[in-house]
Amino acid sequence: MAYGKRIDTLCSLLERAEVFADIGCDHGYCTEYMLRNGLCDRAIFSDISKGSLAKAEKLLAQFVKAGRATSVLGDGFFGVGKEVDEVLIAGMGGAEIVSILSDTKTGFIPKRFVFQPMHDSEKLRRYLLENGAYIERDFTFEDGKFYDVIVGGRADATRQTAAYTDDEYEFGRENLAALPQAFVKRTEKQIANIDKYLAVSALGENSRVELNERKKRLQGALRRAVK
Ligand SMILES: C[S@@+](CC[C@H](N)C(=O)[O-])C[C@H]1O[C@@H](n2cnc3c(N)ncnc32)[C@H](O)[C@@H]1O
Numbered sequence: 001m002a003y004g005k006r007i008d009t010l011c012s013l014l015e016r017a018e019v020f021a022d023i024g025c026d027h028g029y030c031t032e033y034m035l036r037n038g039l040c041d042r043a044i045f046s047d048i049s050k051g052s053l054a055k056a057e058k059l060l061a062q063f064v065k066a067g068r069a070t071s072v073l074g075d076g077f078f079g080v081g082k083e084v085d086e087v088l089i090a091g092m093g094g095a096e097i098v099s100i101l102s103d104t105k106t107g108f109i110p111k112r113f114v115f116q117p118m119h120d121s122e123k124l125r126r127y128l129l130e131n132g133a134y135i136e137r138d139f140t141f142e143d144g145k146f147y148d149v150i151v152g153g154r155a156d157a158t159r160q161t162a163a164y165t166d167d168e169y170e171f172g173r174e175n176l177a178a179l180p181q182a183f184v185k186r187t188e189k190q191i192a193n194i195d196k197y198l199a200v201s202a203l204g205e206n207s208r209v210e211l212n213e214r215k216k217r218l219q220g221a222l223r224r225a226v227k
Contacts, residue, residue, distance in 0.1 A: 003029045005143035006116075010090055013114045013137065013151050014039065017086035021046070021110075023076060023100065024092050028056025035063045044080055046072035076100035077107060086112040094120030098127045109133045112153040121148040125169050128152065134161040139174040142182035148172060171221050184222060191218050 003011070011033045014020070020040035022031045025047050034040045045060065047053040053073050063069035072079035077100060080087075087110035089097050094117035101107050109132050117124050128135060128150070136159075137151035150172075153159065168176060175183040194215045197203065203211075 006147060009141050010088065010114060010116060013149065014088065015086060015112065019084045021080045021084045021087045023087060023089045025056045026052045028059045030088050032059055035068060043069045044072060044084065045069060046074055046079060048075050076103055082108045084110065088114045090116035091118060093118050094124035097124055101127065109154045115150045116147055122169050124150060125164065129161060129164055134159045137174060138172045139180055140172060140183040140186060142185065146182055146186040176221060176224055179224065187218050187222055191215055
């Protein structure tokens with residue numbers, strides 16, 4: 001793989017699937033990876049933007065022609081049935097991913113998913129575990145910026161996730177358990193930013209208290225001792 005570290009990381013988390021769907025595909029690199037490597041029989045790639053979808057249609061033209069890939073112009077899961085085996089949604093906000101999953105007409109928890117929210121990861125973790133999903137991977141990685149990735153699927157009798165604590169919802173279970181380097185680096189940067197704000201003498205008392213509380217939580221996360 002040589003798409004760049006972020007895309008390569010996402011691809012490495014995808015498993016073989018009969019039908020794979022890439023929602024918000026833009027360039028379509030992950031779909032290309034799945035098809036080229038024989039990791040799916042068929043792929044559906046979709047985007048809400050005609051211009052974005054056109055990039056993927058160009059990249060994947062030979063697979064579309066061969067009947068192995070279908071392009072869909074639409075919002076979220078429009079045109080993607082619940083029976084799809086694996087879903088990737090990457091590069092959107094966590095709240096946007098939640099609104100796709102919870103859409104009353106088209107929404108569902110996929111059998112298997114790889115989600116890479118750009119922000120609001122806590123909101124997405126809560127939605128997933130409160131709505132019938134299990135989570136098997138949940139960690140931060142770095143590729144210039146820091147990215148959270150959440151991998152899991154539709155829970156059943158054999159695959160369930162033990163309830164998350166509030167700290168695990170906020171920071172990610174694997175981050176707290178294993179302190180991966182990217183999580184430590186991001187948290188140290190966040191603490192350093194708070195210190196910069198705290199050094200501003202004109203800061204109001206309420207803001208100072210809030211920043212100190214946030215700093216304590218971040219420091220606690222690094223000690224794996226947040227309660
Ligand atoms: C930042 S790009 C990420 C592209 C690719 N998934 C990646 O990770 O590199 C986000 C893409 O999601 C699309 N998008 C945003 N909201 C969407 C929605 N509700 N349904 C489908 N596509 C959406 C945008 O048009 C854009 O192409």
